[in-house]
Amino acid sequence: MNTHDFTDILARFSSAAEAGDGKAFAACFTEDGVYHDYIYGNHKGRADIAHMMSDLFHRDAGDDYRWEMFDPICEGNLAYAWSLSSFTSAVPEFKGKKVVIDGMSRFELRDGLIADYRESVNGGVAMAQLGVQPERLSKICAKWGRMLTEQPETQAYLARPKGSWKGGR
Secondary structure, eight states: OBHHHHHHHHHHHHHHHHHTOHHHHHTTEEEEEEEEETTTEEEESHHHHHHIIIIIIHHHHOTTOEEEEEEEEEETTEEEEEEEEEEEOOSGGGTTOEEEEEEEEEEEEETTEEEEEEEEEOHHHHHHHHTOOHHHHHHHHHHHHHHHHHSHHHHHHHHSOTTOOOTTO
């Protein structure tokens, strides 16, 4: 796949996300695709991804949710894009609080669809905008830290000696 074709997927992906259309969002993924979300966890398969988008994400983010992708780049089956997203929280505890987040998204592609989606987002910035209390924020960030260090990719990175990585060669 090339960047031009990837841009078409991003347009469908973002449009469906903004609309809260779980079915259209999930259609951007392969049947066995995985969406890794730092708040809602991992969701595998179109039905689970559709549920996450429609019934969890949009339940909490509300109707003004926006998600735009910028600077897409794609080479073969790997693509990236920088994003900005915003919403007004519908979570009762934080109802009415406006949040804006930037992130980097990584897409593994197969047969013109997303097979694996991951993002790097500073969730602490979002939590601060919501007004999450420092003690709770500390616990959440500690959980995210554990999740990061437990990933197989992180474990492999930590096991390698400094200077031993050859850039995927």
